[in-house]
Amino acid sequence: PLNTRGYLAVVIGLGVAVMLLVQSGDPLDSARNGPPVWSDSGLLARAVICVIAGCSLLALGWLHGLLFGPLEMLRGPDDVGYIAEDGRSRAQAANEVRRRRKTGELPPVFPNGWYRVLDSRRLQIGEVKSVSVLGEQVAVFRGQDGTAYVVDAYCPHLGANLAVGGRVVGGCIECPFHGWQFRGNDGKCVRIPYAEKVPEFAKVRCWPSCEVNGQILVWFHCDGEDPRWTIPEQPEITTGEWVYRGRTEHFINAHIEEIPENAADIAHLAHLHTPAITSGVDLRYTNSRAWEFLRHDWKVQWEPEPEPNKHCSQMSVKHALTVFGCHCPLLDVRVVARQVGPGVVFLLFDHSFLGRGVILQCVTPVEPLLQWVSHTIFYQSNIPPLVPKFVLRAECIQFERDVMIWNNKKYISKPLLVKEDSAIQKHRRWFSQFYSENSPQLQYQRDTLDF
Ligand code: FES
């Protein structure tokens, strides 16, 4: 699809084309004595020049986007990680995998914690957005004072969706059906246009939310408890020293815990992520001969953090690239991946000359076995945007290899581990702090799913 720049280029191109075509008479004939620019060329030549001009403008727009614009890659739920064969579409293949897959003995499906619902820049003052999170529908809106609020989408009056046609009035949202107005900060109904009195119990559920690092997040706790920790601010983002350079979004069919568990699964790095990113994401071909000379080399360590940050854990990564077995030190990268609760990871990059930045990885459960994952990169503003875009793209290729595993795997509650896998058990113990007695479980008759 064309972006604004694309449209602009097309409009200018068409404008120039029209101008040239209508000026078909010989300018020397006219009363004015301007230079006879087009007098020698025929209509066809003009048309060709117009097309070339239009194409060059489009190409310029594209080049500008490539060099300076952000990288935005939004993948649909069946875009990545399924094998579509025998004339089936990707969607059919994905559906079949989802229907037939064994889920295993799953932990609770919605851990307690903070989850991203929207990027700040996608919510202007007075705007409302509908978002599906944690098996619920919520309305996210920005009041006239600039504060973002998250409330249940369904109006308690007769159930209309506040995010579909609802209007922001001050710090309230007005229902599109009968015009009841609900306050964003506590959900209380403050106005019923046709009633004399607003009853005390007229309220919509209001989610604790925060806005930090260019994102709006909600707090989920199965018992409705208040937030136990906060999402740390990355000061370079707030001050504008690091700027937005792009994002990728994926939908993954897996239990949420399987995604962070990847950080503690040290052995999979040497196997799944060693083939060069040039050999792509389809696991059937990543070990192709053609790119064998290029390898990624990983050294990783995973540790939970001590009190008072026991909701955090850290993975430190050393990445090296080898070409024909020779180490090429220019591409040595050190990354610290700091996980904050079940849904947010800060991947901090520090490179000697490619600069510093962060990828925010956010995992938000949409349904019990559907995770919405975003990677958003903020990078030093004085580094050419191509650098962070390459970093994000490279990360995305490695990530999509994991997606192919996740989408098709089963959760194994008692995995068959060897001594070298011990961090995985450690991770499961660490992650269990986000479940409590009433955490929602996936509810269905497992036996009836056997074919
Ligand atoms: S359904 Fe919302 S005001 Fe009636």
Ligand SMILES: [Fe+2]
């Ligand atoms: Fe991985």
